[in-house]
Amino acid sequence: MADADTLDLIQTLPLDSWHRARGGRMVPFAGYHMPVQYEGIMAEHGWTRESAGLFDVSHMGQLVFRGQGMDAALERLLPGDLIGLKDGRLRYSLLLNEAGGIVDDLMATRRGDHFYLVVNGATKHGDIAAFEAAGLQPEHLAGQALLALQGPRAVEALEPLAPGVAGLTFMQGGAFTIAGADAWISRSGYTGEDGFEISIPASAAETVAEALLSSELVKPIGLGARDSLRLEAGLPLYGHDLDQRTTPVMADVTFAISKRRRAEGGFAGAERILLELENGPVQKRVGFTLEGRQPVREGARILDGEGNEVGRVTSGGFAPSLGRPIGMGYVATTLAAPGTPLTLEQRGKLFPATVAPTPFVPHRYHRKGAA
Amino acid sequence: MSLYFTKEHEWIRVEGDTATVGISEHAQHALGDIVFAEAPEPGRQLNKGDEAAVVESVKAASDVYTPVSGEVIEANQAIADEPALINTDPEGEGWFFKLRLSDPSELDGLMDEARYREWSSKL
Numbered sequence A: 001m002a003d004a005d006t007l008d009l010i011q012t013l014p015l016d017s018w019h020r021a022r023g024g025r026m027v028p029f030a031g032y033h034m035p036v037q038y039e040g041i042m043a044e045h046g047w048t049r050e051s052a053g054l055f056d057v058s059h060m061g062q063l064v065f066r067g068q069g070m071d072a073a074l075e076r077l078l079p080g081d082l083i084g085l086k087d088g089r090l091r092y093s094l095l096l097n098e099a100g101g102i103v104d105d106l107m108a109t110r111r112g113d114h115f116y117l118v119v120n121g122a123t124k125h126g127d128i129a130a131f132e133a134a135g136l137q138p139e140h141l142a143g144q145a146l147l148a149l150q151g152p153r154a155v156e157a158l159e160p161l162a163p164g165v166a167g168l169t170f171m172q173g174g175a176f177t178i179a180g181a182d183a184w185i186s187r188s189g190y191t192g193e194d195g196f197e198i199s200i201p202a203s204a205a206e207t208v209a210e211a212l213l214s215s216e217l218v219k220p221i222g223l224g225a226r227d228s229l230r231l232e233a234g235l236p237l238y239g240h241d242l243d244q245r246t247t248p249v250m251a252d253v254t255f256a257i258s259k260r261r262r263a264e265g266g267f268a269g270a271e272r273i274l275l276e277l278e279n280g281p282v283q284k285r286v287g288f289t290l291e292g293r294q295p296v297r298e299g300a301r302i303l304d305g306e307g308n309e310v311g312r313v314t315s316g317g318f319a320p321s322l323g324r325p326i327g328m329g330y331v332a333t334t335l336a337a338p339g340t341p342l343t344l345e346q347r348g349k350l351f352p353a354t355v356a357p358t359p360f361v362p363h364r365y366h367r368k369g370a371a
Numbered sequence B: 001m002s003l004y005f006t007k008e009h010e011w012i013r014v015e016g017d018t019a020t021v022g023i024s025e026h027a028q029h030a031l032g033d034i035v036f037a038e039a040p041e042p043g044r045q046l047n048k049g050d051e052a053a054v055v056e057s058v059k060a061a062s063d064v065y066t067p068v069s070g071e072v073i074e075a076n077q078a079i080a081d082e083p084a085l086i087n088t089d090p091e092g093e094g095w096f097f098k099l100r101l102s103d104p105s106e107l108d109g110l111m112d113e114a115r116y117r118e119w120s121s122k123l
Helices: A004-009 A016-021 A041-050 A070-075 A124-133 A154-158 A202-213 A223-232 A259-264 A270-279 B025-031 B077-081 B104-109 B113-121
Strands: A025-029 A032-037 A052-056 A061-066 A090-096 A102-111 A114-119 A144-150 A173-178 A181-186 A195-201 A218-220 A283-290 A301-303 A309-319 A324-332 A341-346 A349-356 B002-005 B010-015 B018-023 B034-038 B051-057 B061-065 B070-075 B097-101
Touching (some): A016 A025, A016 A202, A032 A223, A061 A070, A154 A195, A202 A218, B097 B104
Parallel strands (some): A052 A218
Antiparallel strands (some): A025 A032, A052 A144, A061 A114, A144 A195, A341 A349, B070 B097
16 A cells, blocks of 8 residues: 555545546556546456447646747657648557657647647656757646547547537547537547547546546547557557657567658667667567466566567456457567467466467548448 | 355355355455456365455456465356456356365454455445
């Protein structure tokens, strides 16, 4: 249990009492009290895959960057094509250090005359410092809450409250009104399902959450299911699957490095990253499946056929939608091909595992051109 | 028959020299959805405080310690086949293992049911 001194440092989010009133079991996460579960992780996970789950992700950092030529200025740190990013479009990107290590992963949106970035909660203050050190002046929207509505029926639940959102495609956002509040809503998320992320003033968070929950399609979902959903979707979690020691090539998120940037370079860590793109990294992030039912967790050693350590598990758990344990971790690149047998070691016990393609559960995004 | 509890939220039901061990309602609630359980092999000699079994929820792994010493005489196959049984009936069908007690005096320091329920309700 955390002692009183620690508890004093943990902050509350706008929906704190709302979560507690709905039976949310609160835990400290990223410096905030957050709900890890309501009725149970398995039920919440299943509900999100079948209907629509409401997540409070107000711990995440929402940053605005204003100024002439901000796209080019951000490109000095991020490897994505921001100059070519159209208005109202999102791009997954990475904040890199000079050695090519990942300082954070994020979503960047061009919103008219400025850029809007959503960064991880645990890293937001460090990110702000890193941007400032690079001469940028992000405005931290500390007064904005962020909700995510995720699942195949999210659009059905949200369209009546925010007319027009059904017209968005995956990785597109726009300004809407929801329950009387001004909102920025994008078709994006962290579950592999269709869904939306909704940025609203903190003062409106409870009203909007209530309006969403009044739909029979929607239930509140905690951090526990958020983690199992993203793991099944093969999406890396910063601080676990990504950190300053991993590069985008090792982490297998090279889709975040656009074609033009590969040709031109000019972003933090470009020298190392472009070399790794050309020659391949020493280690690579892979997904794996396990026999049996016992999960293998973060920190377990990954061994080759001769018992040599070739990497570590960075995320591992039971996949509710698959009824079996899965995970991800780093292995020597020679062992990264799907189908490669691995041995995992956890607390002295050995587990046979197999490198598996990700996502483990297919993505069901609402892509442009899809029906 | 006597029922005892530990501060680690195990329960022990004693009939003659046989003790049945499981985890309490409070413990299953705290763990959440249980996806894996492994009880000790029959024949294994356990000393009080040994790690005897493993229980894993979606989120985390926990050890089950034996509150008393003895030889394992039976492991509950039902929890291996259906771990969720520990959630639905932790103090009944969801038992973990049975021991032949080697030192019944070890029971003396444990809580009875009334004391445990009162203590755990305040956690």
